[in-house]
Amino acid sequence: MASGLETFIANVKALPRTFRESAVRHGAPTSDRTRSQAVFGNLFLHIHATRTHPHSLKLTSTWALGVSLVSQYAILLATGVLLMVYYKPSIETAYDSIKDLHYVVPTGRYIRNIHRWAAHMMVATCILHMARVFYTASYKPPREFNWVMGMFLFVMTLLFSFTGYLLPWDQLAYWAITIGANIAASPNELAEALGLPKAFYLGDLIKEVLLGGSTVGQEALIRFYVLHIAVLPLVFTAGLGVHMWRIRKDGGIARPDGNPTAASKGVGSMAPQKATTSSELTKTYGLMAVVPDKSAHTGQHTDETVPTWPYLFRAELLVFMVTLVICVMLGLLFDAPLTELANPNVPENPAKAPWYFLGLQELVSYSAFVGGVVIPTIVILGLALIPYLDREPDPPGKWFGWAHEKYVGRASLVYGAVAAILSVAIPVRFGWLRNWFPEIPQIAIILINPGSLLTIAYALWSLFILKRTGSTRLGAVALFTCFLVGFVILTYVGTYLRGPNWDFYWSRSQWPTH
Amino acid sequence: MPGRLEPESVPRRDFLGLAGLWSAGLAILGSIAGMARLPKPRVLPETSSQFRIGRATDFAPGTVRVIGEQNVRVIGTNEGVAAMSLVCTHLGCIVSEEGGGFGCPCHGSKFDVAGNVVGGPAPAPLKWLDVSASADGSLVVDKGRSVAPGTYFKLA
Numbered sequence: 114m115a116s117g118l119e120t121f122i123a124n125v126k127a128l129p130r131t132f133r134e135s136a137v138r139h140g141a142p143t144s145d146r147t148r149s150q151a152v153f154g155n156l157f158l159h160i161h162a163t164r165t166h167p168h169s170l171k172l173t174s175t176w177a178l179g180v181s182l183v184s185q186y187a188i189l190l191a192t193g194v195l196l197m198v199y200y201k202p203s204i205e206t207a208y209d210s211i212k213d214l215h216y217v218v219p220t221g222r223y224i225r226n227i228h229r230w231a232a233h234m235m236v237a238t239c240i241l242h243m244a245r246v247f248y249t250a251s252y253k254p255p256r257e258f259n260w261v262m263g264m265f266l267f268v269m270t271l272l273f274s275f276t277g278y279l280l281p282w283d284q285l286a287y288w289a290i291t292i293g294a295n296i297a298a299s300p301n302e303l304a305e306a307l308g309l310p311k312a313f314y315l316g317d318l319i320k321e322v323l324l325g326g327s328t329v330g331q332e333a334l335i336r337f338y339v340l341h342i343a344v345l346p347l348v349f350t351a352g353l354g355v356h357m358w359r360i361r362k363d364g365g366i367a368r369p370d371g372n373p374t375a376a377s378k379g380v381g382s383m384a385p386q387k388a389t390t391s392s393e394l395t396k397t398y399g400l401m402a403v404v405p406d407k408s409a410h411t412g413q414h415t416d417e418t419v420p421t422w423p424y425l426f427r428a429e430l431l432v433f434m435v436t437l438v439i440c441v442m443l444g445l446l447f448d449a450p451l452t453e454l455a456n457p458n459v460p461e462n463p464a465k466a467p468w469y470f471l472g473l474q475e476l477v478s479y480s481a482f483v484g485g486v487v488i489p490t491i492v493i494l495g496l497a498l499i500p501y502l503d504r505e506p507d508p509p510g511k512w513f514g515w516a517h518e519k520y521v522g523r524a525s526l527v528y529g530a531v532a533a534i535l536s537v538a539i540p541v542r543f544g545w546l547r548n549w550f551p552e553i554p555q556i557a558i559i560l561i562n563p564g565s566l567l568t569i570a571y572a573l574w575s576l577f578i579l580k581r582t583g584s585t586r587l588g589a590v591a592l593f594t595c596f597l598v599g600f601v602i603l604t605y606v607g608t609y610l611r612g613p614n615w616d617f618y619w620s621r622s623q624w625p626t627h
Numbered sequence: 628m629p630g631r632l633e634p635e636s637v638p639r640r641d642f643l644g645l646a647g648l649w650s651a652g653l654a655i656l657g658s659i660a661g662m663a664r665l666p667k668p669r670v671l672p673e674t675s676s677q678f679r680i681g682r683a684t685d686f687a688p689g690t691v692r693v694i695g696e697q698n699v700r701v702i703g704t705n706e707g708v709a710a711m712s713l714v715c716t717h718l719g720c721i722v723s724e725e726g727g728g729f730g731c732p733c734h735g736s737k738f739d740v741a742g743n744v745v746g747g748p749a750p751a752p753l754k755w756l757d758v759s760a761s762a763d764g765s766l767v768v769d770k771g772r773s774v775a776p777g778t779y780f781k782l783a
Contacts (some may be wrong), residue, residue: 288720292733295718302750318667326671328719336666458695460720462732478734480748481718547746555750562748613748614725615735 148422160357160366164418165425168510169366178242183234184436186353189273192228193342195220200280202338204331207282208245208454215451226444228614232274234440236469239267240600247499247593248522250507250514250586251367257500259359264497266356274467279334287455288464290337291329294320296477296485301480306555328457346378368510377586462613471607472600475537478615479545479562480594488568492596496571499593503585521578521587522594529595532570533602536563537610541617629677676771683708683766683782699756707779710768711742712754722753729753741776752776 124131130573139150149163168174199218201210214221243263246252252260279290305314325332360366452461466474476484508514513522539545540563546553574595579588612618613625637645659757678697686692686703698713698721713729715722720733721739729738737746742753757772758780766780 275726288733291720292718299718306752321668321671322666325666325668328673330673332672334666370649458698458721460732464720474734477718478748481750484748544746551745558748559750589698614730614732 142422145420148420154422158422160186160354160361161421161425162361163421164359165421166365166368166418168368170419170428173326173512174368174510175366176241176245177428178238178245180429180432181436182235182238182242183353183357183624184433185231185238185440186349187433188231188437188440189228189235190346192224192231193266193346196228202280203337204334204455206283207280207334209452210495211281211283215448219388221447223441223444226447226449227440229449230443230447232277233469235270236274239270240597243267243496244593244597247589248518249367249512250509252500253367253507253509254500254504256359256363256367256509259356259363259495260500262352262356262359264493266352268347268493269345269352271469273341273345273349274469276337276345277327278467279337280341281451282455284452284455284461285450285464286458287329287457289466289470290333291460292464292466292474292477294324294329294333296481297323297575299481299485302480302559303556306559329435337340366510369508371512388607422561463611463615465607465611468608471611472603475603475607475611479540479564483559483562484564488564495592496596499589503589505586506586507586515584515590517582517584517587517588518590521582521590525574525578525591525594526598528574529571529598530602532567532574532595533599536567537603537606537617539563567599571599658679677767677769679761679765680710680768681766682764683760684705686766686782694768697768697770699770701758701768704779707781708758708766709777709779710756710758712756714754714775715749716744716750716753717747743776 137151138154140147142148142151152158152161152163196214199210199214199221201207211225214225216222243534246260246263275290275293279286298320298536301316301318304316321326323333323336324330325336379503465471473485473489476488477486505515545563546558546561571592575588575592578591579585582588610617610619610620610621618624628764678694680686680692680694680701686701686708688703688705689701691700692702693772699710701708701710713722714720715731715733715736717731717734717736720728720731722731722736722738724730725734728740729736729742730736731747731749735747736744736749737748738753739740742755743754744750754773755776757769757774759767759769760780761767763777
C-alpha cells in the first residue's frame with residue numbers, strides 16, 4: 114500500500130499524460146482508426162467527415178475555392194482584430210489613425226495592406242466559387258439550400274466590403290458611402306415620380322437608420338464600424354457554419370453518382386451509390402464509416418473513400434498556405450490606397466467605388482432606384498432561386514455535364530457580351546431618352562434605361578433557350594452565363610472607360626486636365 | 628355533449644402550457660420591437676440647417692456667390708435674392724459649374740443654370756432654398772426648406 118505522498122508524486126509524474134488524455138478524448142493519432150476518432154471527437158475538426166472521397170480532393174473538382182474563401186476569412190479576422198488595436202472610429206481621429214497604421218505602427222502598413230487584399234480576393238473568389246458550383250451543377254438536390262446560403266454569404270461579403278470602405282474616412286470613403294446611402298434611400302425617387310405623399314418616402318427612414326442622420330458624419334462612421342466589426346462577423350460566422358454543416362449533411366462535395374442513398378441521407382454518409390446484389394452490400398456507414406483496422410471487419414465491401422486525416426487536412430493546409438502567401442506578397446508589393454481627408458464640399462472626380470461595385474455604379478448612372486435597388490434585388494433573387502426552378506437530374510459534380518451545356522454557354526457568352534456592350538455603347542454614342550424627348554416624364558427615365566433593358570434582354574434570352582431546348586438546366590446556364598459576362602463587362606467599363614463626370618473615355622490619358 | 632356552443636374544455640395543464648408559450652413568444656417579439664426602435668434617432672445630430680449669408684446690400688443684382696462649406700449658391704437679381712442647393716438630386720454628390728450650367732462628377736447628371744435637369748440620371752431639379760431676413764436685417768438661408776424654383780426673396 115503506497116503512502117499518500119508516493120501517490121501524489123506518481124500523479125505529478127503522470128500529469129502530462131493524464132492532462133493530454135483528458136483534453137483530447139482519444140489516443141495518439143497513430144492509426145487510421147484513432148485519426149478518425151480524432152476527427153469525429155474534436156470540436157474544431159468534426160466539421161469534416163471522417164472519410165473523404167478522392168473526387169473531392171482533386172484540384173479540378175473545386176479548384177479549392179471554398180477552402181480559399183475560409184482561409185481569406187480567417188486572414189481577415191486576424192488582421193482585422195490587429196487593425197482594431199490602433200483604429201479610432203471618430204471623424205477627428207479615424208484618418209490620422211490610418212496614417213499612423215501606415216507610417217508609425219510596426220508592421221501596421223502590411224497588416225492593413227493584407228487586410229485590404231484579402232478582402233478584394235474574397236469578393237473575387239466568391240464569384241469564382243459560385244461559378245464553379247453552378248457549372249458543375251452542384252446546386253442540384255439535396256444541395257439547393259446550401260446554394261441559397263452561399264448567396265447569403267456573398268451578399269454579406271459585399272456588405273463587409275461596403276462598411277469597411279468608410280472606415281479610413283478619406284475622400285474615396287466619404288463619397289462612396291454618400292452614394293451608397295443615397296442608393297439605399299432611392300425608393301424616394303419612385304415615390305417622388307409617382308407624386309406620393311411624404312409618408313411613402315421610405316428612403317428617408319432607411320437613410321436615417323443607416324446613417325443616424327441625413328448626411329454621412331460621426332453617427333454614420335460609428336454605425337458602419339459596429340456593423341463591420343461586430344454585427345457582420347457574428348452573422349457571417351454563423352452563416353459560414355451553416356454552409357459548411359450543410360456540405361456534410363448533404364453528402365460532401367457534389368460528385369457524379371455520389372448522391373447519398375435514401376438510407377444515408379442526412380447522416381453525412383460518403384458511401385457511393387453502386388449497384389449491389391446482396392443486402393449486406395447495400396449497408397451504408399454513417400459518421401464513423403469503415404476504416405481498415407483490425408476491429409472493424411466488413412467483409413468484401415470496399416469503401417472508395419480515404420481518411421480525412423491526413424489527406425483532406427493536408428490539402429486544406431496547402432490551400433491556406435498558398436492563400437496566405439498570395440495575400441502577403443500582394444500586401445508587401447502594393448499599398449492599400451488612402452486619398453485626402455474626407456471633404457464634404459468637394460467630391461472626387463470621378464468618384465469611383467471599389468471595382469466590384471463599379472458594374473453597379475454603371476447601372477446607377479442611369480437610375481439610382483432601378484439600377485441600385487431593383488436590378489440588384491432581381492439578380493440576387495434570380496440567382497438564389499435557380500436550384501428551385503431547375504430540378505433536372507443533371508449529374509452533379511461534373512463540369513458542363515448536361516448535353517449541349519458548353520454550346521449554350523458559349524452562345525450565351527457571345528449574346529451576353531454583345532447585349533452588355535450595346536447597353537453601354539448606344540447611350541454613349543446616341544444619348545438616351547432625355548436627349549431625344551426632353552419633356553419625357555421622370556417615371557419613364559427611371560424605368561426605361563439601358564440597365565433595365567439589359568436585364569430584360571438577359572431574362573428573355575434565358576426564356577428563349579428554355580423554350581428552344583426544353584431544358585430548365587440550359588435556361589439556367591444561359592441566365593447565369595449572361596449574368597457573369599454582364600458583370601465582367603460593366604465592371605470593366607466602370608473601371609477603365611469612365612472618367613470625370615462619368616463620361617466615356619477610351620483611356621485615362623484622354624481625361625481632361627485641370 | 629361537446630359542440631360549437633359547448634366546446635370541449637381545455638385541460639388546465641394544456642391551457643397553462645399554451646399561455647406560457649404564447650406569453651414567452653409575445654415577450655420576445657415585444658423585446659425585438661423595442662430594440663429595433665433604438666437605431667432610429669429621435670434627434671438628428673446635425674448643425675442647424677439655417678445660416679446667415681450677409682446683408683441684403685451684399686447681393687446687388689448680378690451677384691453670384693458660392694458658399695462652399697454649405698454647398699449653396701446664392702444669386703442676386705433684379706427680382707431679389709435666391710439660393711440654390713448644389714447637392715445633386717441623384718446620389719448626393721456636389722455639382723460644379725460647367726458650360727453655363729452644372730455638372731455632377733459622380734454619375735454625369737447635367738443641370739441648366741436654374742437647376743433644371745438637362746441630362747443624366749438625376750430625378751429632380753436642384754433644390755431652391757428658402758431665403759428670409761432675420762431681425763437684424765441679415766439674410767438667412769434654410770437648407771431644410773426648399774421652395775419652388777424661381778422663388779426670389781424681394782429686397783425691401
